[in-house]
Amino acid sequence: MEISKKAREAIEDIINRRAKIASMQEQLKEDVKAVAEHLDIKPGKLNKIIGLVEKERQSGEVVEEERDTLDTVESLVGEREE
Incomplete structure (x- = not known):
């Protein structure tokens, strides 16, 4: 060639x-x-935080979606403990 x-x-x-x-x-x-x-904190956790900030800045509502997810997890864990 x-x-x-x-x-x-x-x-x-x-x-x-x-x-x-x-x-x-x-x-x-x-x-x-x-x-x-x-x-x-661990670098992986910081990378996750940075990734969420980037997504929030790009499209919005990411933080709210993550909050909803965590609320659901908390609810499920709470139900298990009862």
């Missing part, structure tokens, strides 16, 4: 951008870990 100079440059650009994304993802992971440690 013959690769033109333009195609080669485009491929190199993609490789460089992928490397930048991987670096940014690693930095985000470290940032989440540091903030979670500061808050004395």
Whole structure:
């Protein structure tokens, strides 16, 4: 396969951008870990919080739906204990 100079440059650009994304993802992971440690929670819990905030900002009503779900769980657990 013959690769033109333009195609080669485009491929190199993609490789460089992928490397930048991987670096940014690693930095985000470290940032989440540091903030979670500061808050004395697990990074997974912080990621869940962040995900819910992002969903709420995008579409709304996510918090209310989660609250309804938790209320249902609480109700079911309460019924079991009785």
